[in-house]
Amino acid sequence: MADWKDPRSTRQGFGVSPSLAGDVAGTTVDAGLRRHMLSIYNYMASGVLLTGVVALLFSRGGVESPAAQVFLNGGLLAWVIMLSPLAIVFTMSFGQGKFSTGTLQAMFWGFAVLMGLSLSTVFLVYTGTSIAATFFATAGAFAGLSLFGYTTQKDLSGFGTFLIMGVIGLIIASVINVFIGSEPLSYAISFLGVLIFAGLTAYDTQMLKRQYDYVAGTEFAGKAIVMGALNLYLDFINMFLFLLRFMGASRD
Numbered sequence: 001m002a003d004w005k006d007p008r009s010t011r012q013g014f015g016v017s018p019s020l021a022g023d024v025a026g027t028t029v030d031a032g033l034r035r036h037m038l039s040i041y042n043y044m045a046s047g048v049l050l051t052g053v054v055a056l057l058f059s060r061g062g063v064e065s066p067a068a069q070v071f072l073n074g075g076l077l078a079w080v081i082m083l084s085p086l087a088i089v090f091t092m093s094f095g096q097g098k099f100s101t102g103t104l105q106a107m108f109w110g111f112a113v114l115m116g117l118s119l120s121t122v123f124l125v126y127t128g129t130s131i132a133a134t135f136f137a138t139a140g141a142f143a144g145l146s147l148f149g150y151t152t153q154k155d156l157s158g159f160g161t162f163l164i165m166g167v168i169g170l171i172i173a174s175v176i177n178v179f180i181g182s183e184p185l186s187y188a189i190s191f192l193g194v195l196i197f198a199g200l201t202a203y204d205t206q207m208l209k210r211q212y213d214y215v216a217g218t219e220f221a222g223k224a225i226v227m228g229a230l231n232l233y234l235d236f237i238n239m240f241l242f243l244l245r246f247m248g249a250s251r252d
Contacts, residue, residue: 036212036225037150043229047112048236052135054116059123067120085114092230101222108226115237122244130249137247138240145198146232149205156203163203166196186245193242201235208232 059067071078088111092104099107122131149156170193177185208228215224 032216033209033212036216036221037209039225040208040228040232043108043225044232044236047108047229047233050109050112051116051119051237054113055120055123058117058120062124065120065124067117068124071121071124081114081117085111085118088114089230089234092227096223096227099223101226104223104226108230111230112233119237119241122241125250126244126248127251130247131244134240134244134247138236138243141198141243142201142236142239145201146205149202150209152202152206156206159199159203160207163196163199166192167200170196190242190245194239194246197235197239197242201232201239204228204231204235 055067059065062068063072070081088107092099092107092111096104170189173185173189177189208224208231211224211228215221
């Protein structure tokens with residue numbers, strides 16, 4: 001991103017042709033963008049890995065595991081664990097402007113740990129083989145969709161409102177289904193959930209790529225990396241959970 005205060009940004013060096021100067025500038029921007037996106041993916045992947053490890057350890061022991069004791073028996077602790085990640089997401093989203101990069105990083109890692117505790121019940125319900133198969137299927141789909149969002153020339157911004165409305169619809173339908181317990185509705189929610197978060201993966205990737213032009217070289221760059229990782233983490237985890245509804249094999 002050009003710095004209007006730096007006279008070098010508007011002056012070419014001696015012996016450098018205009019086309020060569022443009023190529024060098026373009027190469028620098030591309031390299032910076034790649035580093036920026038790679039940092040986001042590294043944070044996101046590390047967060048997913050941390051969540052998985054915590055979930056696996058917390059559920060170790062089956063019906064005798066800490067996860068079983070907390071969630072099968074219910075109580076205040078179970079609700080605290082389940083609701084805390086949501087509270088952290090809202091806090092990070094609305095407070096990112098006033099929090100330092102270090103604080104956001106700490107909150108992200110805390111969020112990943114709490115998500116691991118919350119998702120530990122997955123290992124109590126489904127077989128390890130089906131969980132692994134679903135994870136790798138989700139990882140492959142995520143990689144392809146994110147690559148599409150990064151490379152496509154098509155503007156995906158118009159899908160943003162539609163996808164967010166879809167997420168709101170999923171939440172409302174899920175709450176309703178808690179009371180009516182409809183199996184067909186549950187499958188319909190899962191099917192739409194996979195499609196919506198698949199779309200969000202491509203959409204968020206393109207938005208993060210475009211965001212680089214505005215945050216490069218600013219103090220917000222570090223914050224943008226953490227928040228970008230959070231967005232992609234949520235896309236991945238939600239797509240995984242909805243897909244698990246179809247691919248997961250019950251332990252019963």
